[in-house]
Amino acid sequence: MKTPARIVIVLLVVGAAAATIILKGNKSRDAANPTTAVVTSDAAAATDATAKLPKLLDLGATKCIPCKMMAPILEELKKEYAGKMKVEFIDVWQNEDAGKKYGVEMIPTQIFYDANGKELFRHTGFFGKEDILAKWKELGVDISGGKPAAGIVRETPVAADTRPRDSVCFMCDGTIDPKTKALVKGQAEQHAFCAPHCYFIYFSSLVNPDAKAEEAKVSVTDWENGNLVPSATASYLYGMGTKGRATIKAFATGEAATKEQQSAPGNLVTWDVLKAKELTTRCAFCDRAVYPEDACGVEFGSTHGHGCCTHCSLGVAARLKQDIEIEAKDGLTGEMIRVKTLDGQIASLEPGTAIAWFGQKKGPDGKWVSAGCFKQGFFVNETNLQKWLDARPAMTGRQITIAQALSDKMKLSPEQIAKACKLGECK
Ligand SMILES: [Zn+2]
Ligand SMILES: [Zn+2]
Structure with missing residues (x-):
């Protein structure tokens, strides 16, 4: 395959934000800077404009990697927006003149035209589907065919949460089982947790905690009689519940724990061992303790990690400045949702209908803030x-695209990422 001397491939390199690799000498770039929108009338668009439609033209080559990654996206757009937008691809290696005609120096290049064939915008390099759709919107071109933008918004609860405050877990908002309750009682604060696991999530969300001082504030519930006992002196039976998720039963004495062990298998452990086990697996974005069974799987490079929630899993791309692959479960049905990112954009989404819920609440100053990791989710579709929302009448927030959720994370500064999900830092 002969490569025209003037054309450069925009190569996307894992680990770098974007690297433009110049394959062939490039004479004068300023003559036609491809990142600048050149307002020209597109003759090709004018001739076949029996129906006047906006057009997306992708100039690439079938053998360039980022171009190949564009191909399924263009195919989807072509199908989904048939009759609303034209989608065309030109191979500039096979058709050198086309590259010259459009003044393309790098591939892939996408050119956005309005319905009259006027060029509105150019982009070089890989361009994700959601970002393309967002660009049309930004350019003020309606390719939805008049359909109003879908999306569920719930700013006020459908029904108030009437549970007594001391029966609600401070971390996960679940109703506290009196048999597994953990309690933090300090000078200023008192928080109840549904189980020791939620306490450890809380502990891993503290900013520079004094471990010993924190530990002294914690009581756990004796499984035998329901009394609160100091966490450090209790004995723990660490077993396996359904779906491989750990279960923790606390006992005031080792004898009581040993007795329980005969009917319910598990390991007898001290507080320190329990703590070490619980803090082993962390969210790769916010560093909170997680159980892998509850978390999203995140692949980066050759490493497999976890995101404690769906939004955190997207945040891994921002924290590591790396392309990632996520496996998340639909919040309602557990169906798998797969997301791949490329240079901070969505490269692929399976299924294509998947969306995100951004759980938000109104802060004391009236501004919307994240309602925390336990209020976020991905879903295969809006239904x-x-x-899921119908079953959670007290929930507030809004539906967003997964691309939007990723873009929100990519905008975070290193300082914001360092403070991510630490208690009180969301605001
Ligand atoms: Zn909880
Ligand atoms: Zn997290």
Whole structure:
């Protein structure tokens, strides 16, 4: 394959934000800077404009890697927006003149035209589907065919949460089982948790905690009689519940724990061992303790990690400045949702209908803030999200695209990422 001397491939390199690799000498770039929108009338668009439609033209080559990654996206757009937008691809290696005609120096290059064939915008390099759609919107071109933008917004609860405050877990908002309750009682604060696991999530969310001082504040519930006992002196039976998720039973004495062990298998452990086990697996974005069974899987490079929630898993791309692959479960049905990122954009989404819920609450100053990791989710479609919300009348927040959720994370500064999910830092 002969490569025209003037054309450069925009190569996307794992680990770098974007690297433009110049394969062939490039004479004068300023003559036609491809990142600048050149307003020209597109003759090709004018001739076949029996129906006047906006057009997305992708100039690439079938053998360039980022171009190949564009191909399924263009195919999807072509199908989904048939009759609303034209989608065309020109191979500039096979058709050198086309590259010259459009003044393309790098591939892939996408050119956005309005319905009259006027060029509105150019982009070089890989361009994700959601970002393309967002660009049309930004350019003020309606390719939705008049359909109003879908999306569930719930700013006020459908029903108030009437549970007594001391029965609600401070971390996960779940109703506290009196048999596994953990309690933090300090000078200023008192927080109840549904189980020791939620306490450890809380502990891993503290900013520079004094471990010994924190430990002294914690009581756990004796499984035998329901009394609160100091966490450090209790004995723990660490077993396996359904779906491989750990269960923790606390006992005031080792004898009581040994007795329980005969009917319910598990390991007898001290507080320190329990703590070490619980803090082993961390969210690769916010560093909170997680159980892998509850978390999203995140692949980066050759490493497999976890995101404690769906939004945190996207945050791994921002924290590591690396392309990632996520496996998340639909919040309602557990169906798998797969997301791949490329240079901080969505490269692929399976299924294509998947959406995100951004759980938000109104802060004391009236501004919307994240409602925390336990209030976030991905769903294979809006129907599942609606059903999930129906079962959570007190929930507030809004539906967003997964691309939006990723873009929000990519905008975070290193300082914000360092403070991510630490208690009180969301605001
Ligand atoms: Zn909890
Ligand atoms: Zn997290």
